[in-house]
Amino acid sequence: MIKKLFYVYLLFPAVALAGLRQLLPIPQTVTPNGQQYPLSASTLLTDIATVQLVPDLPQIPLNKDEAYILEVTRDKVRITAITALGVYRAHQSLQQLVVQKGKKRYIEGCTITDYPAFRVRGFMQDAGRSYLSIEELKTEIALLAQYKINVFHWHLTENEGWRLQSLRYPQLNAAENYERMPAQYYTLAEAKELVEFCRQRHVMLIPEIDMPGHSRAFEKAFGTSMQTEAGISILKNLLDEVCETF
Missing domain, CATH: 3.30.379.10 (Chitobiase/beta-hexosaminidase domain 2-like)
Structure with a gap:
């Protein structure tokens, strides 16, 4: 950090x-x-x-x-x-x-x-490759807000792991489907909590869900790629869940 x-x-x-x-x-x-x-x-x-x-x-x-x-x-x-x-x-x-x-x-x-010279002043945290606790993320965001950073880009999914909880497809968060830091992910409640934490500090949280690349965690969980008919159907349900959360 x-x-x-x-x-x-x-x-x-x-x-x-x-x-x-x-x-x-x-x-x-x-x-x-x-x-x-x-x-x-x-x-x-x-x-x-x-x-x-x-x-x-x-x-x-x-x-x-x-x-x-x-x-x-x-x-x-x-x-x-x-x-x-x-x-x-x-x-x-x-x-x-x-x-x-x-x-x-x-x-x-x-x-x-x-007044700002740039409308967007952003910072990206790659939690897909390396999980950080929700409290650590809050510490980062609070510090960034002090320096008027107004966008927090939260990279949540990668080859190494799917870091956002899925209630519809819990196999995404099973330990065997991670390549690094197994089964360490953010619950949907934590994600909503972080959105509110950002809002109070005038920071926009932008979640990143990688597709179709960088998706080995998805492929391990479902045994199919994102670009198959089955994969696309799953992705639509996943994105509904992501949108409901954020």
Whole structure:
């Protein structure tokens, strides 16, 4: 997990402003006010304004729902955004502005105007080849959301194993039909739980079901390929189950 998340960090160069280097991805504009405000254990006073148009925002065709202005001053934090999604994105930047040095905690004073350069910012986890627990996936997604990644591509089936439970065809999840990490798969309840976990963090979960390639697990379970008449019939039922789940 550490190596894969490290690649995400490399997508964004460091911000060339002392004290604001933690901001990833780099906001569209950052104007420091040169101040550092000590933080106590109390919560920051945040003033949130939801507007129809973010002032001083360029006319951009996409991503306006993610746009925000974040102002950090001595008295309070002010967030201006068009939608709740924009407010959420602003909060992720706000968390990155908090600096911990020994026992001292402070926040950098600044004004940030931001919106995404790209509508889709994705991360793919290949659980088909190597199973990860649902809790590990949640840890990944929570961290990715902090850096405004908005798509989680969940690769669920591979030659090595069919990692999504099937109530219609339980033989898919039988240990003998796996080539790696046998019988380790996600229940349908876990899949629904992860969808909701992503939704709460404004991340779209996209499941990947491989067909007709990368399907030895399917062939071992049914004794036929996906491209036969029998295989196609099974796939239709499987995809109904997948769609009901996601």
